[in-house]
Amino acid sequence: MNALKTFREKLLKGEPVYGPFMKTGDAAFVECAGHAGFDFCILDMEHGPVDFFNLQNLIRGAEAAGILPVVRTYDSSETAISKALDIGAKGVQVPQIQSAEEAREVIKAARYFPKGERGVCRFVRAANYSSTPRNEYFESANEALVILQVEGKQVVNHLDDILAVEGLDILFVGPYDLSQSLGVPGQVSHPVVVDTIKKITERAKEAGVVLGVFCDTFEAAALWRSAGIQYLSWSVDVGIFTDACKAIVEKLKA
16 A cells, blocks of 8 residues: 555545654554554654654554654754655655745755755665665655645745745644744634634645644644645644543543
């Protein structure tokens, strides 16, 4: 099963896709997310504890369970992006993008010629350690998703320029950081936050760019799905596990 192909087909049909952020260091939890039916997982290097050596095993777990492995890089550097792709990530989600110039630099780092200037090495896991024919590898590698994460109110002023950058697959809105920049930290359902995300959604639709957002309530997921947001990140693995444990304990003690 080609998880990336299935993922792209769903987006082309206008269907939503769902997946959690994952801070785990255990591939078993990634496999569980895949077997549960999630479309993708975001393996978190920005706020999670994993390193690249550990990350490759999480990607192996994703592949085993048929879930698309996206890596949220720790920053927008060429090294962070290329290493994640070299070990088999099918997409990179790059945080704190502030301008079209930064967006172009990310895409340049994530794509091989003629779409970018990614550093060339075939002796990596993504190329089956050089056993994949070089032209086949370079072509398939350029299909990896590039997801740009915008999180502050100031980026709205540069939004149209960012949306116009060639090679952008998905624009992701971080509602918690956005809420802070709007003066209502943590209040992701506050009218000013909701209104701002709705405005971003409309501009993304006009530009023909898929939009993503984080949500951790079913109400928020339903709201953004109905607004036309397709890439829906559902909560975080550790939070999901904590909530499940609490629910069990409450029932046991009832």
